[in-house]
Amino acid sequence: MTVAVTGATGFLGLRLVRELLERHTNLLVLAHAGSPDAVERIGRFLELSGTPRTVISTLPDRIRVVEVELTEPRMGLSDEDYESLAGELEVLWHCAGGVDPSAGIEALRLANVTTTRTVLDLLDASPRTPLLHYVSSAFVAGSRREGVIEEDALDDLPGFENAYERSKHEAETAVRAWADETFRPVVVHRPSLMITDAPAPGELWSHPLLNLVRAGKAQQRRMRLGWLRLPRWLRPTVRLVGHEDARLNFIPVAHAAAAMAKIADSVAEHGPAGVVQTYHVVHGSDVPVQAVISVLEKNFPLRVKLVPQPPHRMRAIERVTQVSSLEPYLSHRRTFDDARARAVLGPHGAETPIDLDYLLASVRTVGTGPRRLGPLDRVYLDYDAGHPNSAELGGLLRFAGRAPSVEELREYVAARVARVPDLSLALSSGRDWERREELDLSYHVREIATVGGTGDIGLRSVVEDVLGQRLARTEPLWQLWLVHGYRDGEYTVLFKPHHALLDGASAEEALYRLLDDEAAESEAPKPWSGRPRVLRSVMSGVARYLRGFRPVSARPFSARGLTGERRVWWTTVGSEHLHRAARLHRVTVNEIYLAALSGMLREWPGMPWRTVPERMWALVPMTVGSSPGPDELGNHSVPLRVELPCDEPDPLKRLARVRASSIEQKNVIGTTRGMRSLPTWLVRLTCALTFSRWHVDLMAGNSRWTRKVDLFGAEAVGVVSIGMLHRDRPIGVFLGTHGETASLCVVTDSALPASDGLDHxxxxxxxxxxxxVRATAPVWAAA
Known part of the structure; x- marks a missing residue:
C-alpha cells in the first residue's frame, strides 16, 4: 500500500509520520521543493522523541521523498512524474497548510485552499480510488462562541474570528464538494488547538500559544525591557475583551496524531461509512481562559483584566501589547461534539491533563532568539581577557565499566543536546549571544586517552591539560571530554563550560540533561525562584551588600609570580561524615564544609602565613531557590562573603564564627539576587569590588548533585566540581557531593607548592x- 503525506515535517505531520511508520512498511513524503531534507528532519525529531537508533537508521529505505510545489498546477512535476505519482496512490494524508492568522487572507488561501485543490486534482488523476485523510480544524466553526458544535457542522453564517478560520472553512468546503461530485471517500479530521509541553528544539516546531509568547518576548527585546521583573502590584494593566467563564480546548499534538491514526485504522478495517466522515479530535476537558491569562502574566511584566466591551481609549501599554490573534477566543464558551470520534476511540479516559503547569511548560522555550548577553555574562567574558587565568569551569563524572567510543558519545550527545538550548549559543560579532542551528560535535565532544595504570595522577594531568586549552570564542563556549585509559574498568567525562555561558548550578543541570536517559521524561522543572525585585529595592540591597565589605581582607596571598596555570587535586570522603557533623551541631553541611576548610588551610604548609595563621574571606556562590530548568540557565548564583577563621585554633569556635558570618550574609540574598536587573556598568563595578583582593581571598564553592546519572547503562560513581581561579588568587576550593561520596577539589596556581598531604x-x-561524643548543645548557641 502506498501511503503519501503532505506537511510531513510540520508540527502535526512529524507526529503523524511516527504513527504511520508504526503501521506501514514504507511512506511517501510529498515535501516542499527546496525545503531542508525531509528525511533528516524526521530523523531528528524521532531522535528527540526517544526512537531507537536502529529504527532511525532504516528511514532512508522506508521513506521516499518526492519534491513538489503544492501551489503550482500539477504540483510542479513533469507530466510523466505526475501521472506516475497519481497512479500509485492508495491513501493520501493532506496535512500541509498555513496556520499564522496574521498572514492575511490571500496568503492563507494560497497555503490552505489552493494547496487543497491541487491535492484534489492529483486524486482526480488517479486511476484508483485513493482514500483522502484531510486535516481540517475544529475552528471552521468560526465565531460561534456558545453552544455545541456538531461534527458535521459547516456553515459560514456566524462569520470567522480571523483569516485562518475562513481559509480552512473554504478548503474543507472544497473537499466536501469534490467528494459529492466524484463519490470519492474522504475522512476529515478536525483537531482543536494542538500543543505540546516538550521543549521546542530550535525551529523544529511551534504551536499557537508558543508563537504568542515568542512574539511578546521579541517585542520586549525590541523595547529593551527583557530584564524587567516587577511585583504584580506594580505591573501595568492590559484590558482585553473576554468572558470570565470562557474556555478553550487544547489537545496534546501527540495524542491528536495517535487519535487520527486510530481513526484511520478503523476506516481501513471497516471501510468508509459514507462519502465524507468528519471527526472532532478534541480533549475531554476544556481549559479555563484564566489559565491562559496566567500564562501571559507569568511570562510578561503585566496584569490582564477581562472586560465585556473594547475600551473607548487604549492605553499606551495596550497599543504596544496587542494580542489580536488571542483576544477573540477569550469569549468562547462552546463545546465540540465528538460522538463519532468517541465511537472509534472509546470514552475519554486517562488523558494528559491540560492545566496551568502544562501550559507553562508548553511555552518555556521562547525561541525568538537566544538569551541576551546579560551584565554578569559580560563580566565573565571580560574577566579572562588579557589575563592568564580563565573563567572556565569543570565538572568530572566518573563511571565504572567499559568506556564508549567518542563516536558513540557524539551520537548520544547529538540526540540530547536540544534538551539544553543554551549549549547552541555562541558569541556574535556584536558581543551578544546568537544561536547556532548546527553544532560541530567533533569540536565539542572530544577524547583523550592516558597511559595505562597511571590512576588519579594521570587523570589529574589530563584535566589540567584540558583546562589549560582556552575555548574558541567562535564556537559555543563548552566542551565535553571523554577520558579513559588511566585505570581499568573506569572512565571519566569532563564537562568544560565558560562561566559566561553557565554558572555552577546551571552547568550541573545542563550536564544532567545532556547525559542522563531519564532527563527527557522527567517532570518539567520548577520555575526559577531567583526573581529580581523592584529596582529601588535592588539598589538599596546593593548598598547594604557593599557595606558588608568591611573589614577589608589582609591579603595574605601575593599576586606576584602567578602563572595562571591551574593545578588540580582532589580527595574523596563519605558524605555521611559531613552530614553526621551537621546533625551533631545542628548547622548546615555548607557551614561544616567551611569550618573544616578553615582548619585544613590553617595547617597546610602551602599557606603564606608569615608568623601565625590569619583569618581569610571566602567568596561562596549560593544558588537561590530550586535548580534552574533547561531554558533558565546562565548566571544566577549569589556571591556571599563568608569568614574563614584560620586564626582560631579551636574547631568549635571556628564553626561558630563561620555560622555567624553565614547568617549575616544570607540576610542580603533577597536583594543581591536582583543584580541581573541592574545596568551593566553598575554590575561590573559591583563585581569588580566583589572579586577584589581587598574583599575576598579565595573561592569556596559547594555543589550537591541530588540525582543519579546513567550513561550507556553505567551509573556515575563520583563527581568532582572544578571551579575557576579568580584573578590574582592562587587557590580555590570546591566541594561536590554525590550520593554517598563527597569530593573536595583544590585548584591552585602552578606557582604554589604541591597539594601533597591535603587529604590527611x-x-x-x-x-x-x-x-x-555528642555535644550537649549546639556549638553556635555558645558563640
Missing part, C-alpha cells in the same frame, strides 16, 4: 568537628 589535613579537620 581535610580528614583531620572533619574529624575535629565530628567527635564520637
Amino acid at each position: 589535613l581535610w580528614a583531620a579537620a572533619l574529624d575535629e568537628l565530628a567527635p564520637r
Whole structure:
C-alpha cells in the first residue's frame, strides 16, 4: 500500500509520520521543493522523541521523498512524474497548510485552499480510488462562541474570528464538494488547538500559544525591557475583551496524531461509512481562559483584566501589547461534539491533563532568539581577557565499566543536546549571544586517552591539560571530554563550560540533561525562584551588600609570580561524615564544609602565613531557590562573603564564627539576587569590588548533585566540581557531593607548592568537628 503525506515535517505531520511508520512498511513524503531534507528532519525529531537508533537508521529505505510545489498546477512535476505519482496512490494524508492568522487572507488561501485543490486534482488523476485523510480544524466553526458544535457542522453564517478560520472553512468546503461530485471517500479530521509541553528544539516546531509568547518576548527585546521583573502590584494593566467563564480546548499534538491514526485504522478495517466522515479530535476537558491569562502574566511584566466591551481609549501599554490573534477566543464558551470520534476511540479516559503547569511548560522555550548577553555574562567574558587565568569551569563524572567510543558519545550527545538550548549559543560579532542551528560535535565532544595504570595522577594531568586549552570564542563556549585509559574498568567525562555561558548550578543541570536517559521524561522543572525585585529595592540591597565589605581582607596571598596555570587535586570522603557533623551541631553541611576548610588551610604548609595563621574571606556562590530548568540557565548564583577563621585554633569556635558570618550574609540574598536587573556598568563595578583582593581571598564553592546519572547503562560513581581561579588568587576550593561520596577539589596556581598531604589535613579537620561524643548543645548557641 502506498501511503503519501503532505506537511510531513510540520508540527502535526512529524507526529503523524511516527504513527504511520508504526503501521506501514514504507511512506511517501510529498515535501516542499527546496525545503531542508525531509528525511533528516524526521530523523531528528524521532531522535528527540526517544526512537531507537536502529529504527532511525532504516528511514532512508522506508521513506521516499518526492519534491513538489503544492501551489503550482500539477504540483510542479513533469507530466510523466505526475501521472506516475497519481497512479500509485492508495491513501493520501493532506496535512500541509498555513496556520499564522496574521498572514492575511490571500496568503492563507494560497497555503490552505489552493494547496487543497491541487491535492484534489492529483486524486482526480488517479486511476484508483485513493482514500483522502484531510486535516481540517475544529475552528471552521468560526465565531460561534456558545453552544455545541456538531461534527458535521459547516456553515459560514456566524462569520470567522480571523483569516485562518475562513481559509480552512473554504478548503474543507472544497473537499466536501469534490467528494459529492466524484463519490470519492474522504475522512476529515478536525483537531482543536494542538500543543505540546516538550521543549521546542530550535525551529523544529511551534504551536499557537508558543508563537504568542515568542512574539511578546521579541517585542520586549525590541523595547529593551527583557530584564524587567516587577511585583504584580506594580505591573501595568492590559484590558482585553473576554468572558470570565470562557474556555478553550487544547489537545496534546501527540495524542491528536495517535487519535487520527486510530481513526484511520478503523476506516481501513471497516471501510468508509459514507462519502465524507468528519471527526472532532478534541480533549475531554476544556481549559479555563484564566489559565491562559496566567500564562501571559507569568511570562510578561503585566496584569490582564477581562472586560465585556473594547475600551473607548487604549492605553499606551495596550497599543504596544496587542494580542489580536488571542483576544477573540477569550469569549468562547462552546463545546465540540465528538460522538463519532468517541465511537472509534472509546470514552475519554486517562488523558494528559491540560492545566496551568502544562501550559507553562508548553511555552518555556521562547525561541525568538537566544538569551541576551546579560551584565554578569559580560563580566565573565571580560574577566579572562588579557589575563592568564580563565573563567572556565569543570565538572568530572566518573563511571565504572567499559568506556564508549567518542563516536558513540557524539551520537548520544547529538540526540540530547536540544534538551539544553543554551549549549547552541555562541558569541556574535556584536558581543551578544546568537544561536547556532548546527553544532560541530567533533569540536565539542572530544577524547583523550592516558597511559595505562597511571590512576588519579594521570587523570589529574589530563584535566589540567584540558583546562589549560582556552575555548574558541567562535564556537559555543563548552566542551565535553571523554577520558579513559588511566585505570581499568573506569572512565571519566569532563564537562568544560565558560562561566559566561553557565554558572555552577546551571552547568550541573545542563550536564544532567545532556547525559542522563531519564532527563527527557522527567517532570518539567520548577520555575526559577531567583526573581529580581523592584529596582529601588535592588539598589538599596546593593548598598547594604557593599557595606558588608568591611573589614577589608589582609591579603595574605601575593599576586606576584602567578602563572595562571591551574593545578588540580582532589580527595574523596563519605558524605555521611559531613552530614553526621551537621546533625551533631545542628548547622548546615555548607557551614561544616567551611569550618573544616578553615582548619585544613590553617595547617597546610602551602599557606603564606608569615608568623601565625590569619583569618581569610571566602567568596561562596549560593544558588537561590530550586535548580534552574533547561531554558533558565546562565548566571544566577549569589556571591556571599563568608569568614574563614584560620586564626582560631579551636574547631568549635571556628564553626561558630563561620555560622555567624553565614547568617549575616544570607540576610542580603533577597536583594543581591536582583543584580541581573541592574545596568551593566553598575554590575561590573559591583563585581569588580566583589572579586577584589581587598574583599575576598579565595573561592569556596559547594555543589550537591541530588540525582543519579546513567550513561550507556553505567551509573556515575563520583563527581568532582572544578571551579575557576579568580584573578590574582592562587587557590580555590570546591566541594561536590554525590550520593554517598563527597569530593573536595583544590585548584591552585602552578606557582604554589604541591597539594601533597591535603587529604590527611581535610580528614583531620572533619574529624575535629565530628567527635564520637555528642555535644550537649549546639556549638553556635555558645558563640
